[in-house]
Amino acid sequence: MVLVLVTLGAIAQAGSASSNDSQQQGTAQSQNAPANENAAPQATPAPVGQTNASEGDKEVKQSGDKIEQFADTALASLLTGIDFVDAHEGFFLVVFTALLAVFTYMLRSSTDKLWKAGDDQMKLIEANAAQQSIDMQASTKAALDAVAVTKEIGRAQVQAYLSCASASFGVEDRLFRCWAVIKNNGQSPAFSVLVKAKLSVMVENEGWRDNPEIGISRRIDSQLSEGGGMTIPAGGEESVQILWLHSSMETEAYDKIAKTTANFTIHCRVEWRTVFHREDHNVFFLNEAVGDFIPVLKGGFNRAGAMSVYNRGHR
Structure with missing residues (x-):
């Protein structure tokens, strides 16, 4: 940069010197002009062509002298500038370093701003991408949930639904039988239908009058019994038989059911497999229907009758 400035200064100085030479030459010619305009001519003027050629040669020579002088001046100025720079090398080094530091700082600042942007x-x-992903996931989840709800509605509309339509019972000395009519109210068949049941009866506690804290009665449950295993088509029904042996519950409870008109309850759970390969179930209770039983029979069943049905659904 310093060399450029010095060179420009030398060129300007050479141009100024050339201008001064031109002015000086013009002044010399004016001084050499004849002082007396009325003086008689000394000689006959030369032809026009020779005069113009002489003037052209002079101008070419003068131009060459000017160029040579300009080059000498520029070279001298350049050498002077170089000597000046060499003489003040430390100063120019400091200035150059300062300018380099300023330029570096500006470059770094611009780079930092560009990087930050x-x-x-x-x-x-x-x-934006994360928000779009969240929105897309939410939309996808909502769509999947809607599809799942639609599937569940479709399954609920066409799947099998079992309930107990009616029931009856019969009691012998050593055997208790129950017949539960299971009906398929759904629109598809039910597979592997199985009824699990437990018989229970309330028995009076001995000595409750003397000791009221023990309570008037207690409930005695039989062992769990099962029956079924068939397939029930849509709209169809099947009778499922469930058996309890005398040994499946306490003798006192069994005798009360077989030999008296005591009320009893059968807790039932019917299970099946749907066409969608899903397990399903329903819960219902059977109670003795008052007035539909035969208290005493001397042959065959000791007691028999119809039962009231209470379907409770999924429990």
Whole structure:
């Protein structure tokens, strides 16, 4: 940069010197002009062509002298500038270092701003992408949930639904029988239908009058019994038989059921497999129907009758 400045200064100085030479030459010619205009001519003027050629040669020579003088002046100025720079090398080194530091700082500042703008843009893009991903996931989940709900509605409309339509019982000395009519109210068949049941009866506690704290009665349950295993088509029904042996519950409870008109309850759970390969079930209770039983029989069943049905659904 310093060399450029010195060179420009030398060129300007050479141009100024050339201008001064031209002015001086013009002044000399004016001084050499004849002082007396009325003086008689000394000689006959030369032809016009020779005069113009002589003047042209002079101008070419003068131009060459000017160029040579300009080059000498520029070279001298350049050498002077170089000598000046060499003489003040430390100063120019300090100035150059300062300018380099300023330029470096400005470059770094611009780079930092550019990097920060790019980083902010990337963060904005990432935030937008993340939000779009969240929105897309939410939309996808909502769509999947809607599809799942639609599937469940479809399954609920066409799947099998079993309940107990009616029931009856019969008691012998050593055997208790129950017949439960299971009906399929759904629109598809029910497979592997199985009824699990437990017989229970309330028995009076001995000595409750003397000791009221023990309570008037207690409930005695039989062992769990099962019956079924068939397939019930849509709209069809099947009678499922469930058996209890005398040994499946306490003698006192069994005798009360077989030999008296005491009320009893059968807790039932019917299970099946749907066409969608899903397990399903329903819960219902059977109670003795008052007035439909035969208290005493001397042959065959000791007691028999119809039962009231209470379907409770999924429990």
